[in-house]
Amino acid sequence: MNIDHVEAFVYVIHYGSFNKAANVLYLSQPSVTARIQSLERELNCKLFDRVGKQVTLTEQGKKFLPYAEQLLRIYQKSKQQLQPNTLLMESINIGCTVSVANYVISDVLSRMQQEHPDVSFRIITGSTDEIMKKLLDRELDVGFVRNVTHPNIQSVKYYVDPIRLYVYDGHPFIDQEKVTVEAISEQPLVFFECGALDWKEIHHFFEKQEFAPNIQFFVDNLETAKKLILRKACIGFLPGMTVREEVAAGRLYEITIPEVAGTALQTNIVTLRGEQPALVAELVSIANRQF
Structure with missing residues (x-):
């Protein structure tokens, strides 16, 4: 051949x-x-x-x-x-969830590229299930996905990203010492729906207090959810990684809600069990040093 x-x-x-x-x-x-x-x-x-x-x-x-x-x-x-x-010239095929592709992988790749300028990178964005299938089919060398287990996959925790309530600049919640569930339920909310995430914790937060959330926007894209909040159309629960720049710039504010303090999004690095070429191992090492 x-x-x-x-x-x-x-x-x-x-x-x-x-x-x-x-x-x-x-x-x-x-x-x-x-x-x-x-x-x-x-x-x-x-x-x-x-x-x-x-x-x-x-x-x-x-x-x-x-x-x-x-x-x-x-x-x-x-x-x-x-x-x-x-x-x-060598190449690495990388699969990422949307959040990793948007907020994390560019930092990892820029560091990797500095050390290996002759290596090319192919990035594929998809759901955790899609990336896992491509990895098992050997279409990918490494994946950044939600917390998963599989007998043929080596899965290691990469980072845990707390999910918190965020409001826009000028929102009345910013100056309140304590925000009640009832007050949140009266606000228009954006809800990011993704089957791989345990957003049931947020739903339970309202159910336990017997208040129904006023969800006006259901979206499947974190950037869309964030932009709706920035445009003062609503408030919403988002992973912290997605709003770092906006919080630092004072455009979004985190509101402390003790009842959801344990809710978080976990991202793992996955490779085929027993198969981790040197370049992939180095990429994983650089990624782990980031957190």
Whole structure:
């Protein structure tokens, strides 16, 4: 099997098109197409469905992808071992939840890039379930996800982010010594709903006091929730990591509610059990030093 053909296949997937893969490989698009066609003939199956400029993997292509990526990694590592003085571009495929992608990973990658300028990074954002599946399918090298367990996954706690009530500048709660549940229930609230998070604790907070929260906005994006609060449309419970800059600038204020003090969002770093290449191990080490 020609490794150049396998490389072209992986690059088309990673970069989303034949054109982009050709640019990265310094080839013409017809050359990339020819390599894919040769690979399809050798495997005796169709790897891509093509509709105009859009390409998607066939079922056979999806099955072949993790093996192709593994072949490419093994080839690159073997080449590096045989030619230690040759500068070889390496890459790390990273999966992140939206909150990690928005508020955490850029700091980690900037430090990693300073130490390894020849390494490229591919970031995929998704839900914890999506990232776990891609990791198990060997489409990712490491993931930053919610607290999870799996027999084939090594999962280590990365950080715990407290969930607190935040209000906008000028809100009357800021000057109150104690804010009651009844007072909160009378305010318009934004609620960030995500199945992977235990937001039931916030619901229980109201249920125990027999007050129904006045939820006017249900959203699935933390940035949307934060912007609604900043525009004084509502108040809301958010993880602290998402509002660090706004709190420091005095645009948002944390309101202490003792009853929800233990509510937090936990993020873990996950890798395949027993498989942690040196570069991935170093990335994890840099990430852990951040907290």
